[in-house]
Amino acid sequence: MAKIKPGKNATKRDVITQKASTLFKIKGYSSTSMRELAEAVGVEAPSLYNHIGSKSELLQAICFKVANDFTTHLDMTEDTSVSAVTKIENIIRFHIQMMLTNFDEVFVANHEWKHLRDPYLSNFLNQRRSYEKKLVALIEAGIKTKEFKTINPYVSVLTILSAVRGLEFWQRHKQNVSIRVLEDDMVTHLLKGIIK
Amino acid sequence: MAKIKPGKNATKRDVITQKASTLFKIKGYSSTSMRELAEAVGVEAPSLYNHIGSKSELLQAICFKVANDFTTHLDMTEDTSVSAVTKIENIIRFHIQMMLTNFDEVFVANHEWKHLRDPYLSNFLNQRRSYEKKLVALIEAGIKTKEFKTINPYVSVLTILSAVRGLEFWQRHKQNVSIRVLEDDMVTHLLKGIIK
DNA sequence: ATTAAAAACTAATAAGTGTTAGTTTTACAA
DNA sequence: TTGTAAAACTAACACTTATTAGTTTTTAAT
Numbered sequence: 001m002a003k004i005k006p007g008k009n010a011t012k013r014d015v016i017t018q019k020a021s022t023l024f025k026i027k028g029y030s031s032t033s034m035r036e037l038a039e040a041v042g043v044e045a046p047s048l049y050n051h052i053g054s055k056s057e058l059l060q061a062i063c064f065k066v067a068n069d070f071t072t073h074l075d076m077t078e079d080t081s082v083s084a085v086t087k088i089e090n091i092i093r094f095h096i097q098m099m100l101t102n103f104d105e106v107f108v109a110n111h112e113w114k115h116l117r118d119p120y121l122s123n124f125l126n127q128r129r130s131y132e133k134k135l136v137a138l139i140e141a142g143i144k145t146k147e148f149k150t151i152n153p154y155v156s157v158l159t160i161l162s163a164v165r166g167l168e169f170w171q172r173h174k175q176n177v178s179i180r181v182l183e184d185d186m187v188t189h190l191l192k193g194i195i196k
Numbered sequence: 197m198a199k200i201k202p203g204k205n206a207t208k209r210d211v212i213t214q215k216a217s218t219l220f221k222i223k224g225y226s227s228t229s230m231r232e233l234a235e236a237v238g239v240e241a242p243s244l245y246n247h248i249g250s251k252s253e254l255l256q257a258i259c260f261k262v263a264n265d266f267t268t269h270l271d272m273t274e275d276t277s278v279s280a281v282t283k284i285e286n287i288i289r290f291h292i293q294m295m296l297t298n299f300d301e302v303f304v305a306n307h308e309w310k311h312l313r314d315p316y317l318s319n320f321l322n323q324r325r326s327y328e329k330k331l332v333a334l335i336e337a338g339i340k341t342k343e344f345k346t347i348n349p350y351v352s353v354l355t356i357l358s359a360v361r362g363l364e365f366w367q368r369h370k371q372n373v374s375i376r377v378l379e380d381d382m383v384t385h386l387l388k389g390i391i392k
Numbered sequence: 393a394t395t396a397a398a399a400a401c402t403a404a405t406a407a408g409t410g411t412t413a414g415t416t417t418t419a420c421a422a
Numbered sequence: 423t424t425g426t427a428a429a430a431c432t433a434a435c436a437c438t439t440a441t442t443a444g445t446t447t448t449t450a451a452t
Contacts, residue, residue, distance in 0.1 A: 026310075027310075028224065028226055028310065028311070030224055030226035030227040031226040031311065111307065114222075114223075114224065115224070115227065149384070149388075151381040151384055151385060152373055152377055152378070152381045154372065154373060155373060155377070155378055155381040155382055155385065156381070156385055158359075158362050158363070158365060158366055158382075159359045159362065159382055159385045159386065160359075161362060161365075162358050162359045162360075162361055162362020162363075162365070163354075163355045163356075163358045163359040163362070164358075165358055165362070166354050166355065166357060166358020166359070166361070167354070167358075169354060169357075169358070170354055176350065177348055177350055177351060181348055181351070182348070182351055185347040185348045185351040185352070186351055186354075186355055188345070188347055189347060189351065189352055189355045189386075190355065190385075192345075192388075
């Protein structure tokens with residue numbers, strides 16, 4: 001009785017991982033049982049272990065998939081020859097797009113990474129720290145070219161990353177604001193402020 | 197053997213709640229066991245129940261304490277007769293101060309509210325929604341008086357609240373940026389942007 | 393010193409956890 | 423149609439969970 005039906009280019013493991021993302025997002029990693037996950041997949045719990053190694057392996061897969069996507073995009077952006085403002089704008093827009101198109105995975109990577117165990121926990125934190133450092137360097141470059149105000153670059157990175165993360169909360173209000181307005185207005189707010 | 201020693205104006209229940217805040221912040225609500233909490237307090241697990249009703253009651257106390265603090269401050273600010281800019285600035289600064297002085301509780305309220313059970317879950321979400329609405333109204337007022345750009349007020353509220361929440365991540369980097377610079381630069385970034 | 397309340401303790405319970413072992417069923421190529 | 427590998431199943435394990443019951447110890451007022 002092979003109940004798990006993968007889509008065209010998705011393995012059964014992918015299906016499980018995707019359902020796990022949704023459940024981890026809604027209930028949290030610790031509060032999601034393998035029996036619940038199995039039910040979401042349409043299978044008994046032990047059957048999952050024909051496709052995955054463990055529960056924590058699922059969390060690892062989700063977190064590092066997201067981390068790698070962001071790192072890859074940042075590295076690409078660094079190599080383009082555009083102004084610092086444009087680079088930052090591109091990065092902000094990429095974050096917004098990721099939040100909108102891969103919501104569950106990004107949410108889990110943002111909230112449940114603390115349940116990773118070493119060495120994965122350390123790797124994840126190192127990767128994130130490295131990502132932040134590159135962003136700080138970008139802001140510093142923009143300050144040097146006088147594109148940006150001379151505010152503390154780390155505070156700006158913090159402000160930008162956090163604001164973008166806040167799109168988590170936007171999900172519930174989708175109906176009132178179009179994606180276009182949201183993206184443009186958030187970029188405007190973060191680059192130019194709200195004061196006229 | 198009365199091991200729990202409350203401070204001057206703190207009941208034993210307060211001590212337990214505070215330790216719970218710290219543990220819930222570090223490990224998450226679901227991953228924190230009553231045995232762990234008891235150990236942190238210096239007592240056996242069942243002894244906790246002489247002072248509290250249940251684990252979930254602790255989460256409720258933490259979440260609503262924080263929610264009420266924010267609501268109270270917002271209501272006070274609404275009643276002052278200053279410009280919209282000043283009101284928003286005051287609110288931003290209050291959020292930053294709360295993040296710095298009541299970090300554990302605020303963190304738990306921000307991250308672990310999903311483990312509340314009804315009717316507390318609904319109450320909490322309603323209170324938060326109401327808070328956001330008041331903020332939106334403040335931004336709208338500022339747009340009407342031409343203090344603010346005409347961007348979507350909900351997006352701005354989202355951006356501000358999320359940016360401030362991001363101070364969670366700042367904890368680790370305390371050494372590099374002073375509280376004063378952090379607060380001022382974040383306010384500047386959120387009000388005036390980063391572009392010169 | 394006696395007493396009553398408060399708060400600690402030990403022991404236990406019922407439910408839920410991730411996971412393994414062993415077995416049966418399914419899917420598919422020959 | 424048969425044989426084989428993949429993947430499902432049931433049963434079970436060892437452990438942890440929040441919480442209750444019942445008992446003993448501590449605290450503090452008389």
